[in-house]
Amino acid sequence: MSKFVDRVELHVRAGRGGHGCASVRREKFMPLGGPDGGNGGNGGDVILEVDPNVHTLLDFHFHPHAKGGNGKPGEGSNRNGKQGEGLLLKVPDGTVVMSTDGEVIVDLMGAGTQFVAAQGGRGGLGNAALVSKARKAPGFALLGEDGQERDLVLELKSVADVGLVGFPSAGKSSLVSVLSAAKPKIADYPFTTLVPNLGVVLSGDTTFTIADVPGLIPGASEGRGLGLDFLRHLERCAVLAHVVDCATLEPGRDPISDVDALEAELAAYQPALQGDAGLGDLADRPRVVILNKADIPDADELAEFVLPEFEKRGWPVYKISAVSREGLRPLTFGLAEMVLAYRAANPKAEPKRQIIRPVAKGDSGFRVIADPEVEGGFIVIGERPERWVHQTQFENDEAVGYLADRLARLGVEDELVKLGAQPGASVTIADYCFDWEPSISAGVETLLTRRGVDPRLEQTERIGAAERKHASRARRGLIDGDDE
Incomplete structure (x- = not known):
């Protein structure tokens, strides 16, 4: 038996970018061939795409983890790495993508609409792309x-023109x-319908969809019965149709009280989507009352009695x-007319590919704050410096010097000076902690030396080693601590 799933939690991870290659061309009769390391390939994206042939989130219920392919590393002879294979996930029309704390990220409507759920990592540059005058x-690559x-939450809200509401x-x-070719399960006991049933109705030249939402009861907007699980399927309906049982034998129930009770639940329910994403409160939708079971004499008599009250x-x-x-x-033609009026007032948007990556205007790219856990320490926060740190090979001194130059050009050095940072202060960027040395800056000309070595770092290391040796001898009493 098929299972209807309309809410799942999805864990997505895009592919990692490939490493750049550090290579030097070596051929016979070709001295000073120069660097020829290629760039790494970008990681594959994870993309959600609306597919009209998909009607449930069942696949994600059984496979909640999705991962894009990794990019391949670059190679010598200026050969770039292969791009990672992207992962395309098909979702039903009307899928809402939210964060785990309930914030709506994007509303996917319209066949072909795409959303990049996870962006693939960029490939590292090879040493051929890092050549400069200095x-x-x-001797390094990124x-x-x-x-x-x-971590995302996918929630399906049925896309139907007419929503049928009513007691079980x-x-x-x-x-x-x-009205349609749909064949839902039908029986004479409450809550026979456990999932929304969608059907396609043809009325003259107009085709529209109709959704049967599982039976609502008083208190549905507070979670009683099946209410909260399926009230959201009414959010996208242009017309709400009350289906009233005129032949009910339950004491205390009649068509007017049934409609009033459900109207109270619809007014109490607050849709998660508003404005362009949704259609506003359910209380504002056009209404139709359908008095059913008129083939029973007593029900037909009751329907004639309450009909003027609803017309008022x-x-x-x-x-x-x-x-x-x-x-x-007459019912199908009346519903078709209301649906056409709605479509004329709300034309469908064209399918689009969406990438959510907001960037604040005028953002300098970073900010520096005092480290609350380390006295005299600082933390550098920003997308660019954090990304540069993750791209650096810290076992290569030349790569570390290149990182220092990039940070200095961005203005990190100047900002630390303004905040009163002292040489040797602890500076944290992403997951890495450094002892700040202001002498390592972009203003110092890089001297020619062997590949993989930066003379500025060597000089700093020599000074640091001499100071440590001096302090060690002072502790052992070999020299006076105040002796220069």
């Missing part, structure tokens, strides 16, 4: 970036079965019988 033959990793066993499923509210009222098919033709 570095004729870089590492590939990690792909984006996110009011005849909603029977009405869908006679300005709602179209139709008396039908889903069993004998009495009154179905």
Whole structure:
């Protein structure tokens, strides 16, 4: 038996970018061939795409983890690495993508609409792409970036033109079965319908969809019965149709009280989507009242009695019988007319590919704050410096010097000076902690030396070693601590 799933938690991780290659061309009779390391390939994205042939989130229920392919590393002879294979996930029309704390990220509607759920990491540059006036033959390359990793919640809200609401066993499923080719389960006990049933109705030249939402009861907006699980499927319906059981034998129930009770639940329910993403509160939607089971004499008499009361509210009222098919033709033409009026006022948006990556205007790219855990320490926060740190090969002194130059050009050095940072202060960027040395800056000319070595770092290391040796001898009493 098929299972309907309309809410899942999805863990997505894009592919990692490939590392750049540090290579030097070596051929016979070709001295000073120069660097020829290629760039790494970008990691594959994880993309959600609306597919009209998908109607449930069942696949994600059984496979909640999705991962894009990793990019390949670059090679010598200026050969770039292969791009990582992207992962395309098909979702139903009307899928809402949210964060785990309930914030709506994007509303996917319209066949072909795409959303990049996780961005693949960029491949690292090879040493051929890092050549500059100061570095004729870089002995290092940049590492590939990690792909984006996110936890998302996917929630399906049925895309139907007409939503049928009513108490259990009011005849909603029977009405869908006679108006369309859908074959929902039908029985004479409450909560027979456990999942929304969608059908396609043809009325003249107009085609529209109709949804049978599982039976609502008083308290549904607070979670009683099946209410909260399926009330959201009414959010996208342009017309709400009350299906009223005029032949109910339950004490204390009648068509007017049934509609009033459900109206109170619809008014109490607050859709998660507003404005362009949704259609506003359910209380504002056009209403239709369908008095069902008119084939029963007592029900037909009751329908005639309550019909004027609903007409006073300005709602179209139709008396039908889903069993004998009495009154179905006027009903379908009336619903089609209301649907056409809605479509004229709300034209469909064109499918689009969306990438959510907001960037603040005028952002300098970083900010520096005091480290609350380390006295005299600082933390550098920003997308660019954090990304540069992850791209650096710290076992290569030349790569570390290149990182220092990039940070200095960005203005990190100047900002640390303004905040009163002292040489040797602890500076944290991403997951890495450094002892700040202001002498290592972009303003110092890089001297020619062997590949993989930066003379500025060597000088700093020599000074640091001499100071440590001096302090060690002072502690052992070999020299006076104040002796220069």
